[in-house]
Amino acid sequence: MPTEAFDIPRSYTGDLSAVVIPEGMIKDRVRRLAHDIHSSIGSQPLALLCVLKGSYKFFTALVDELTSARFDCPHPMTVDFIRCRSYEDTQSTGSVEIIGLSNLTELEGKNVLVVDDIVDTGRTLSRLLHKLKESGVKKCWTALLVSKRVPRTIDVTEDFVAFQIPDKFIVGYGLDYNQRFRDLRHICVMSNSGIEKYKNLE
Numbered sequence: 001m002p003t004e005a006f007d008i009p010r011s012y013t014g015d016l017s018a019v020v021i022p023e024g025m026i027k028d029r030v031r032r033l034a035h036d037i038h039s040s041i042g043s044q045p046l047a048l049l050c051v052l053k054g055s056y057k058f059f060t061a062l063v064d065e066l067t068s069a070r071f072d073c074p075h076p077m078t079v080d081f082i083r084c085r086s087y088e089d090t091q092s093t094g095s096v097e098i099i100g101l102s103n104l105t106e107l108e109g110k111n112v113l114v115v116d117d118i119v120d121t122g123r124t125l126s127r128l129l130h131k132l133k134e135s136g137v138k139k140c141w142t143a144l145l146v147s148k149r150v151p152r153t154i155d156v157t158e159d160f161v162a163f164q165i166p167d168k169f170i171v172g173y174g175l176d177y178n179q180r181f182r183d184l185r186h187i188c189v190m191s192n193s194g195i196e197k198y199k200n201l202e
């Protein structure tokens, strides 16, 4: 969809070529996803694990929906945070850095819903799930904002997926390009001039 039809801040004018998923559609989809999560695993006590930085918006929206009174949830949920880093420029680097913000031993014996932004090769999520298993979590599910429709050599569990997209590099709604665009309200594709502009920025 053309960017002119959407509320895009002036600072990003010209940096984007299209809006792929508008904020309103994300909100609607997250509401439905929360319903699906609640129907299949919501009766159990859950620890929600936010994978920073990319999933910060998705996580907040999902937690808000999951804790809605309409689900009449019998258990309070806990929230924890971890940071994974794997991308440089617009390519997956192959090495995954996992930085614990919460103490992972706190998740021992718990049912954990891992909330992540996007699965591309699956390497990041697979490493994280492995690490969680090592830390003694009881059971793990994954909730993903976006899954890229690409052939995967790494087998990774995708339990709850909000959107499937073709193999394009996207930004916005938490997703960055060199730390920019996380604050953008919609999920967008960058223009070539936008990529050039932010390529070498720290």
Ligand code: 5GP
Binding pocket: 054, 086, 087, 092, 116, 117, 118, 119, 120, 121, 122, 123, 124, 125, 168, 169, 170, 171, 175, 176, 177
């Ligand atoms: P994977 O390890 O599955 O190849 O990559 C997952 C991580 O790479 C994501 O958590 C995200 O940080 C980053 N990533 C993958 N695809 C995209 C994309 O299209 N846009 C952005 N901004 N980040 C991506």
Ligand code: MG
Binding pocket: 051, 052, 053, 054, 055, 084, 116, 117, 118, 124
């Ligand atoms: Mg991520």
Ligand code: MG
Binding pocket: 054, 087, 175, 176, 177
């Ligand atoms: Mg990134």
